[in-house]
Amino acid sequence: MTKSLTLNEEQAAIMEGLQAEQKYINPKYFYNHHGSKLFEKITQLDEYYPTRTERGILQSRAEDIANLIERDALIVEPGAGSCKKIEYLLPALHPKVYVPQDVSAEFLKQSAQRLSEIYSWLDVVPVASDFSEPIVIPERLRKYRKYAFYPGSTIGNFEPEDALQFLKQMRTLVGDSGGMILGVDLHKDNDILHAAYNDKEGVTAEFNLNTLSHINDILSSGFELQKFEHMALYNSQKQRIEMYLKSTEPQEYRVLGELITFEQGELIHTEHSYKYTIDGIRQLANSSGFTLEHSWLDENELFSVNYLQSV
Structure with a gap:
């Protein structure tokens, strides 16, 4: 129009x-x-398997994931919402700074405040912005090694070419020494x-x-x-x-x-x-400036948590 x-x-x-x-x-x-x-x-909900399946992976593999992440780093989470999933990893990862981003400013503020009260050692710096806009890390925080945390099946909501573009943006955000923890829903029974x-x-x-x-x-x-x-x-x-x-x-x-x-x-x-295969995730990572270092799956292979390293 x-x-x-x-x-x-x-x-x-x-x-x-x-x-x-x-x-x-x-x-x-x-x-x-x-x-x-x-x-x-x-x-x-009982029917909605992604959240509980991913939660199980994050909880059981937190130490394994932490072995690939530098301690006292900065974790940025696009579309963070309730900020609850990062809690499965915080004790193991022990980042210095957590930057949740979400379009719903009020909801984000409440979530960030709750997290700050639970983890007094963590610097929580919420960024309220439209998801389509690049996330701007405050100047004082740019000295930290950066990692993106993108759980859930949200990467599947993108068209494949848009998913690639998003991962390229994340690669730019975390830089040459950073990485990304990425949740991806897998192919399964209809x-x-x-x-x-x-x-x-x-x-x-x-x-x-x-x-x-x-x-x-x-x-x-x-x-x-x-x-x-x-x-x-x-x-x-x-x-x-x-x-x-x-x-x-x-x-x-x-x-x-x-x-x-x-x-x-x-x-x-x-x-x-x-819905992706592990090989499809690997191809997506390679095309965006990352390499797929490791994938963790549940026992029924419904869902995957993946660590992507900048290259």
Whole structure:
């Protein structure tokens, strides 16, 4: 669309997605304050294996990971959210500084404060910024050896070329002597994947629908959440889970002077999650200026935690 003078960049970007042939909403709009709380609830669901599986790896392999990380370093975590996963590693890694970054400033502030109270020896320096922006390390902290911590399956939310670009940015951030701890979801049975994104309690559905509530606030729009439903499926050709919001009836809305229409059954693409093999992770690392030093898997090989070293 042609950007109107009345729209800011964020509004224009959302409107562009809603007026595309295949409508889409950037998945960053999952994460307003309510969305962040819902995601924390998702991670505790029985069906959602990634969080508990990764937690088991981090807890059981913390000392092994620490053997590859310099003590008294700086750990930066993009999209840190609750900052809870770093706690599985803090006693073993014992970094000097922890820099969590997240778009939800209020949620990040609360998380950072909680962490500071638990670990009095740790300098916690939160950075509230959009995920798409480079993380700026304060000048006083740049003397420390730097490592990125990117747990969860978030790397799978990127298109492959964007995942490569992100890792290149992390390589620039940590420098020649740094490294990265990277969580990656692995290829597995379709039934396990389907259940993980279609939980029986409907929390993932609420999380997905909350995206419309978030953009209603930004656009001053009136999308009616009850007229949309959550949909998640596995695209075997692209080897990724895809999430959508499906319009349950024909509907139209006037938003910032533009008419947005939906046919019955029309989909808004909100997220996808690629699944990797270890060889695929190795190729991604090599292409971005890292080398894959080690991978730790759970006994069922559902998930991986990987250490990437700058080269």
